[in-house]
Amino acid sequence: MRASENRMLPPPGDKHAYVELKPFETGQMVTSCATLVENALGTSMATSWRFLLKHSKTNTNFWFDMGISHDLSVYPPQIQNVHKHFKPKPSKTSIEQDTLSWNIPPSGIKHVIISHAHWDHLHPLPPTFTNASMIVGPGSTAHCAPGYPSKTDSKFDGRIWDSLLRSFTLRELPPVTETDAWKPLGPFPHTYDFFGDGSFYLINAPGHMLGNLAGLARVKTKAEKWKWVLLGGDCAHCSLYTYWPDAPFGKMPVELFPSGSLHECGETARETIHRIAECKRNEGSDLFVWYAHGDFLEGLWEL
Numbered sequence: 001m002r003a004s005e006n007r008m009l010p011p012p013g014d015k016h017a018y019v020e021l022k023p024f025e026t027g028q029m030v031t032s033c034a035t036l037v038e039n040a041l042g043t044s045m046a047t048s049w050r051f052l053l054k055h056s057k058t059n060t061n062f063w064f065d066m067g068i069s070h071d072l073s074v075y076p077p078q079i080q081n082v083h084k085h086f087k088p089k090p091s092k093t094s095i096e097q098d099t100l101s102w103n104i105p106p107s108g109i110k111h112v113i114i115s116h117a118h119w120d121h122l123h124p125l126p127p128t129f130t131n132a133s134m135i136v137g138p139g140s141t142a143h144c145a146p147g148y149p150s151k152t153d154s155k156f157d158g159r160i161w162d163s164l165l166r167s168f169t170l171r172e173l174p175p176v177t178e179t180d181a182w183k184p185l186g187p188f189p190h191t192y193d194f195f196g197d198g199s200f201y202l203i204n205a206p207g208h209m210l211g212n213l214a215g216l217a218r219v220k221t222k223a224e225k226w227k228w229v230l231l232g233g234d235c236a237h238c239s240l241y242t243y244w245p246d247a248p249f250g251k252m253p254v255e256l257f258p259s260g261s262l263h264e265c266g267e268t269a270r271e272t273i274h275r276i277a278e279c280k281r282n283e284g285s286d287l288f289v290w291y292a293h294g295d296f297l298e299g300l301w302e303l
């Protein structure tokens with residue numbers, strides 16, 4: 001058997017185990033395409049998608065990523081400096097309004113899963129999310145705490161990362177060395193079966209940032225076909241990498257991004273991109289790959 005057949009995603013087991021999901025645009029950042037892919041021409045007008053999901057079997061409502069806040073003043077001063085570079089336009093709606101637009105009260109949100117701790121993916125949970133906990137990847141808290149204002153030059157918000165300042169529950173996933181929790185799936189060595197029924201996995205996706213996660217959702221199309229959606233967060237910053245995994249990374253100003261690219265560790269980020277590209281080659285049109293800053297969400301028309 002060829003490697004690609006060995007490393008395919010599993011067929012559906014329980015036909016009631018899937019998720020529904022709805023993407024929301026949150027604000028906009030204008031940046032040169034050359035910051036995403038080396039020597040690319042043109043200008044990228046990226047949003048930062050957030051995804052509202054519902055687990056079919058338990059009716060659990062949850063978010064994957066929060067995107068850019070509708071109120072840019074919530075961010076720490078060091079992030080306001082980064083805003084000078086990206087010139088973000090805030091989201092037109094708040095995460096509460098987006099929740100209500102799917103007829104879910106804010107108190108009906110159980111989890112807010114954060115792909116990673118960069119500012120354009122999270123902000124403190126609104127107080128109306130009274131039953132929600134924030135879920136983050138392994139090692140995130142040690143990396144981000146203490147945040148601002150305890151550490152005045154921190155890019156991370158103490159109202160999220162400092163237990164004394166936080167007004168909601170934060171749950172960090174266990175380290176990937178815990179093999180009871182993290183299991184291989186397809187080309188990914190460490191995945192966490194979030195509901196324990198194969199409907200939604202978190203993928204350990206190292207390279208972009210410490211604790212970086214992707215999501216993998218089993219969905220049903222309008223035509224009642226099973227598909228997968230891989231929520232790629234910032235594993236890559238445009239869909240081109242799914243099909244051209246060796247495309248050279250764009251260049252970023254080193255004063256904002258010490259590695260010189262958008263990834264903390266380019267080499268490890270490249271390995272993760274190769275796994276996503278392999279997954280796409282294996283699954284073909286049964287897998288849609290959606291990055292947080294992708295312009296098109298491939299296959300959305302089928303859902």
Ligand SMILES: [Zn+2]
Pocket residue numbers: 116118208209234
């Ligand atoms: Zn990021």
Ligand SMILES: [Zn+2]
Pocket residue numbers: 048118120121234292293
């Ligand atoms: Zn991002």
